[in-house]
Each structure stands twice: as structure tokens, then as C-alpha cells.
Amino acid sequence: MSAVSHYIGNIWTAATSFFEGLSVTMSWMFRRPMTIQYPDKIDKPIDQQLPERYRGFLEVDIRYCIGCSACMRACPIDCIRMEVAKHPESGTRMLTRFDIDVSKCMFCGLCTEVCPTGCLHHTKLFEGTNAHIENLVLRYVDVPVEPFKMKKGEENPIDRSGNIARSRLKDFFAPAPPEFQGSRQGDLTG
Amino acid sequence: MQTLADILIQKIFGVSPQGWFWTGTCYLVVIVLFCLVLLIFAALFAGITSWVERRIAARMMSRVGPNRVGPQGFLQWLADGLKLFLKEDIIPSGADWPLYRMAPYFVFAGMFGTFVALPFGASLVAADLNVGIYYLLAVTAFVIVGIIMGGWSSNNKWALFGGIRSAAQLVSYEIPSGLTVLVVVLLTGSLSTQEIIKAQGGLPWDWFIFHSPFTVAAFFIFVTAALAEGNRTPFDLPEAESELVAGYATEYSGFRFVVFFFAEWANLWVMSALMVILFLGGWRIPFVSVEATTSTWWLIALSFVIFCVKTLVMVFFVIHIRWTLPRLRIDQMMKMCWTYLVPAALVCILGTMVWMGIADWQTIPGRAMRGLMFLIAAFVALKWLARVRYTYMSDRDLYQKMDGRPLWYPPWRLP
Numbered sequence: 017m018s019a020v021s022h023y024i025g026n027i028w029t030a031a032t033s034f035f036e037g038l039s040v041t042m043s044w045m046f047r048r049p050m051t052i053q054y055p056d057k058i059d060k061p062i063d064q065q066l067p068e069r070y071r072g073f074l075e076v077d078i079r080y081c082i083g084c085s086a087c088m089r090a091c092p093i094d095c096i097r098m099e100v101a102k103h104p105e106s107g108t109r110m111l112t113r114f115d116i117d118v119s120k121c122m123f124c125g126l127c128t129e130v131c132p133t134g135c136l137h138h139t140k141l142f143e144g145t146n147a148h149i150e151n152l153v154l155r156y157v158d159v160p161v162e163p164f165k166m167k168k169g170e171e172n173p174i175d176r177s178g179n180i181a182r183s184r185l186k187d188f189f190a191p192a193p194p195e196f197q198g199s200r201q202g203d204l205t206g
Numbered sequence: 207m208q209t210l211a212d213i214l215i216q217k218i219f220g221v222s223p224q225g226w227f228w229t230g231t232c233y234l235v236v237i238v239l240f241c242l243v244l245l246i247f248a249a250l251f252a253g254i255t256s257w258v259e260r261r262i263a264a265r266m267m268s269r270v271g272p273n274r275v276g277p278q279g280f281l282q283w284l285a286d287g288l289k290l291f292l293k294e295d296i297i298p299s300g301a302d303w304p305l306y307r308m309a310p311y312f313v314f315a316g317m318f319g320t321f322v323a324l325p326f327g328a329s330l331v332a333a334d335l336n337v338g339i340y341y342l343l344a345v346t347a348f349v350i351v352g353i354i355m356g357g358w359s360s361n362n363k364w365a366l367f368g369g370i371r372s373a374a375q376l377v378s379y380e381i382p383s384g385l386t387v388l389v390v391v392l393l394t395g396s397l398s399t400q401e402i403i404k405a406q407g408g409l410p411w412d413w414f415i416f417h418s419p420f421t422v423a424a425f426f427i428f429v430t431a432a433l434a435e436g437n438r439t440p441f442d443l444p445e446a447e448s449e450l451v452a453g454y455a456t457e458y459s460g461f462r463f464v465v466f467f468f469a470e471w472a473n474l475w476v477m478s479a480l481m482v483i484l485f486l487g488g489w490r491i492p493f494v495s496v497e498a499t500t501s502t503w504w505l506i507a508l509s510f511v512i513f514c515v516k517t518l519v520m521v522f523f524v525i526h527i528r529w530t531l532p533r534l535r536i537d538q539m540m541k542m543c544w545t546y547l548v549p550a551a552l553v554c555i556l557g558t559m560v561w562m563g564i565a566d567w568q569t570i571p572g573r574a575m576r577g578l579m580f581l582i583a584a585f586v587a588l589k590w591l592a593r594v595r596y597t598y599m600s601d602r603d604l605y606q607k608m609d610g611r612p613l614w615y616p617p618w619r620l621p
Contacts, residue, residue: 023545026546027546034531035586035590035593036593037530037531038526038527038530038590039590039593039594039596039597040530040597041266041526041529041530042526042594043594043595043597043598044265044266044267044268045262045265045266045616045617046598046613046614046615046616046617047268047598047601047605047613047614047615048268048605048609048611048612048613048614048615049264049265049268049269049270049615049621050268050269051268051269051270051621053270053273053621057621
């Protein structure tokens with residue numbers, strides 16, 4: 017007798033699980049999809065949707081850089097290159113180069129942790145697609161500048177909006193920088 | 207078919223082709239034209255349904271689905287087809303190449319052959335065969351031949367396993383589906399698809415499904431067997447991705463792969479149309495007699511629309527099942543066929559015979575039984591809708607609290 021009840025029970029289980037399963041999947045037809053349709057149909061701009069501590073492209077507010085090159089030493093993959101030189105006339109230290117190769121950067125954030133002034137920080141930018149990988153070297157020093165002199169107890173109004181990094185990113189079809197044209201080597205550290 | 211060709215030529219050219227010298231040629235041209243129309247229908251249906259199914263599946267999984275090619279991704283099926291056409295048609299070096307090359311066409315022939323006897327509306331059928339339903343069961347066996355050929359000739363273990371599983375599955379499930387078709391044949395007394403539809407009525411309680419509890423059971427057995435024969439998901443063992451890569455289609459690429467999948471999608475229409483023909487009243491229009499339907503052109507058009515709507519509802523049902531139920535194991539699949547479906551189908555035949563002997567379906571007890579069956583079915587359907595609502599409501603407020611947006615996003619609101 018138990019075999020018969022088991023048999024009937026199996027049929028009943030099949031029928032009820034059909035009933036329940038079909039109702040669950042049908043209810044999902046009426047629910048809002050989870051998908052964020054980046055980049056076409058998003059409710060608000062993508063950088064407002066990203067979390068506060070998002071690690072995007074590195075940005076340097078060069079006005080507040082003291083030229084300690086702690087970031088360069090902290091970088092595990094050497095994607096930061098900074099050069100300091102003496103001014104030929106006055107003999108003061110001058111910051112001549114601050115390049116970050118974001119195509120190599122792994123966004124670990126170690127450089128931002130060691131930066132004493134916080135002028136090196138992550139932005140929320142991540143859209144840097146480019147036809148030439150060399151264009152992803154962001155150059156933050158146009159003309160040699162004097163390093164910042166840090167004073168105790170002073171707030172540094174560092175620009176963290178991402179506008180500096182955004183202005184350094186190049187257009188997708190921009191030609192490669194002259195020193196790289198004709199070669200595929202984008203290696204900063206040699 | 208011949209009479210239809212006669213009418214067409216009479217209508218267009220004003221002369222009867224009977225007695226012409228080139229009568230045969232005329233018929234041949236008309237036949238080729240009809241074939242083309244059906245082929246285009248099958249191709250469009252298969253393509254568009256592949257997109258629709260992916261969208262439905264996506265919504266059931268809280269996704270959006272293909273939405274990049276064309277408006278709302280509608281041209282995705284064209285893009286997929288084009289991509290596959292441009293692929294190289296590879297034949298594995300160890301393959302039995304004549305069989306390997308032929309296999310997709312057997313599958314295609316098995317699927318497309320059914321369109322001969324498949325009605326689309328009143329007097330809209332390529333050939334109203336007097337053995338229609340028997341022909342349909344027989345010609346679908348070509349699919350098995352094609353799948354076994356493809357599986358064997360690929361010289362690949364996954365493909366071979368897929369082919370063997372498919373043979374076991376399709377041969378076993380022919381039996382319950384044949385037996386449940388027999389229930390309908392008992393009720394009609396004819397094998398012709400059009401006669402089966404004409405024997406039913408336009409209103410739900412005049413359909414064969416509500417004839418008695420046994421026909422209700424027979425309907426569900428037929429649906430299950432049809433899913434298994436069409437390799438649809440609870441029974442897609444021949445192409446089980448997690449076990450057999452792509453089953454019998456593992457080694458196929460390019461055009462031959464398209465043919466396999468074209469046959470599979472078009473088969474969706476065939477199985478749904480068969481469910482509608484056998485159990486759900488076919489193209490019958492409520493309150494309109496068969497004679498009136500077959501003689502007026504706009505009623506014929508209406509019957510076509512009714513048939514298509516019913517079939518598309520069944521297509522949705524099949525898709526819905528696919529994205530709800532997990533795949534059965536091979537032993538469960540065989541056990542289900544031989545210990546549940548086959549005995550149940552036999553009981554359905556016997557029960558239908560007994561009930562037909564007790565009361566004709568036009569007598570008062572017959573009508574009472576049909577009404578009762580319809581009421582029970584309507585009650586279950588309403589209960590199911592209430593269950594859908596309950597499942598939805600149980601999450602609604604929490605979602606609104608977490609997301610800040612209402613959860614309500616019906617399928618007709620395109621994302």
C-alpha cells in the first residue's frame with residue numbers, strides 16, 4: 017500500500033511544484049530588472065552611482081605635491097615616474113615630471129596612502145579607452161613647477177573633483193605622443 | 207492542395223487549369239510557392255521566438271536580455287544568424303563525412319515535414335491528409351534519425367552520448383504522446399487534423415481537454431511528451447550543456463549548426479500547434495458553425511488569428527516551463543516515462559472509452575462533466591494567479607524600502 021501512496025505522492029509533488037515554480041517565475045516577470053544599463057539608460061550619471069571610495073584613475077593636484085617621490089617608491093609595478101631637478105639659475109628644486117601610466121596601474125591605492133599631502137588620490141574616472149596605449153600615460157607636469165612647502169596645521173584645498181585627470185585623458189582617436197610614434201613601446205620605466 | 211491550387215489559378219487567371227497541357231507544371235509552381243510561404247513562416251517564427259524567449263528568460267532572471275541590435279534588440283536573431291552563416295563549416299577529421307553533412311537536413315526535414323498537415327485556420331492547411339495526425343507522429347521520427355546520425359558521425363564522445371540519449375528519449379516518449387493522441391482520435395473518430403478541430407467547439411467547455419478528467423490528464427501527458435520530443439528544457443538531455451558540452455551539436459558549426467537550431471525553434475511552433483489542435487479547440491470561433499467559418503474569407507482570417515493566439519499562448523507556456531524547471535537526470539527521465547506517463551496514458555484511454563460509453567458528450571451528464579472540468583480548471587488558474595500575486599507582494603515593500611523605486615515593472619513596459 018505504501019508503494020501506491022508513494023506513487024500518488026510523487027505525482028502530487030510534481031503537480032504542486034509545477035504550480036509553485038511557475039508562479040514564482042511568473043512573478044519575476046513583473047519585477048524591476050536588476051540590470052544597470054550602462055552607458056545608455058542610467059538614472060543618474062555614473063560617477064554619482066559609484067561608491068565614495070571608488071578607486072579610479074590616479075590624479076595629482078600638482079600645486080600641492082612636495083616632490084618626496086614616496087608614491088613612486090610605494091608603487092609595486094612602477095607605473096609612477098617623478099623627476100626632480102635643480103633650477104639652472106636659482107638652484108631651487110623643481111618638479112619636472114610626474115607621469116602616471118594608468119594602463120599599467122592596478123588601482124591598489126598604496127601610493128595614495130603614502131602621499132603626505134593627499135595630492136595624489138583616486139578619482140571616479142574609469143573610462144579611458146584609447147586607440148594608443150601610450151596615450152594612457154597621464155602627464156601632470158606641463159612646465160617645471162616648484163614643489164609645495166607643507167606647513168603644519170594648514171588645510172590643503174586639494175581638487176578632488178577629477179577634473180584634472182579628466183583634462184589629461186585624451187580623445188580615443190588622438191595620435192600617440194611624438195616620442196612613441198612608430199613604436200609600440202609605452203614603457204615609462206625603461 | 208490540388209483543389210486549393212485550382213481555386214487559386216481560377217481566381218487569378220480566370221481559367222481552370224483542369225485539362226491543360228501543363229496542368230502538372232501549374233500545380234508544381236503552386237506547391238513550390240506554398241512551400242516557400244511555409245518555410246518563411248517557420249524561419250521568421252524560429253528567429254523571432256529565439257529573441258522573445260531570451261527576453262522572457264532574462265526578465266524571469268531579473269535581467270534585461272538582448273537589447274543592443276535594433277530597437278529593443280529585436281534584430282538580435284538576424285545578427286546571430288548572420289554571424290553563424292559567416293562561420294567556417296568545419297568537418298572533424300575523424301568524422302563520417304557523408305552522414306555528418308546530411309544529419310542537419312534530416313532534423314530539418316523531420317521538423318518541416320510536419321507543416322504539411324499542420325492547419326493554420328479554417329481551410330488553411332497545405333494538405334488535409336486523412337491520416338494527418340498519424341503522419342505528424344511518423345514524420346517527426348526523422349528528427350531522431352538526424353540526431354543519431356549527427357551524434358554518431360561526429361566522432362566525439364559527447365556527441366555520441368547526446369545522440370544515444372536522444373534516441374532513448376525520443377523513442378520512449380513517442381509512446382505516451384501516441385497514446386494520448388489516441389484519446390483524441392477516439393473522441394473524433396478521424397485522424398485528420400481538420401476533422402479533429404471541427405469535432406471540437408469554439409468555447410472552452412467544447413474543447414477536448416475538458417471532456418472528462420481523463421482528457422485533462424491526457425493533455426498534460428501530451429504536453430510533457432511533446433516537451434521531451436522537442437528536446438525542451440526539463441528534457442534537454444541530448445544537449446545538456448553541463449554534462450555533454452552541446453550534445454549531438456558539439457562538433458557542428460556554421461550553417462549546419464543554424465539548421466539544427468532553426469529546427470529546434472520551429473519545433474516549438476509545431477508542438478504548441480499540436481497541443482492546440484488536439485485539445486484546445488484549434489481554430490474554432492465561438493458561436494460560429496464550421497460551415498460558416500470555412501465559407502467566409504474574413505471568418506477564415508479570424509480563425510487564423512484565433513489559432514495563432516492560442517498557439518502563441520502555448521509557446522509562452524513551453525518557454526515558461528523551460529525557465530522554471532531544472533533538467534531531469536537521465537534515469538529520472540526514463541522512469542518518468544515508463545512508470546508514470548505510459549500507465550497514466552493507458553488509464554486515460556480506458557477512462558475516456560468508459561466515459562464515452564456511459565454518456566455522449568452532448569448529453570446532460572456529458573455537458574455537466576465538461577462544465578465541471580472547466581470550472582475546476584478556471585479555479586486552478588485563478589488560484590495560480592493569486593499565488594503569483596502573493597509571491598510578488600511578499601517582496602514588494604521590502605524592495606521599495608531598499609531601492610527607493612517601486613518594484614512594479616510589467617513585461618509590456620520595455621526596459
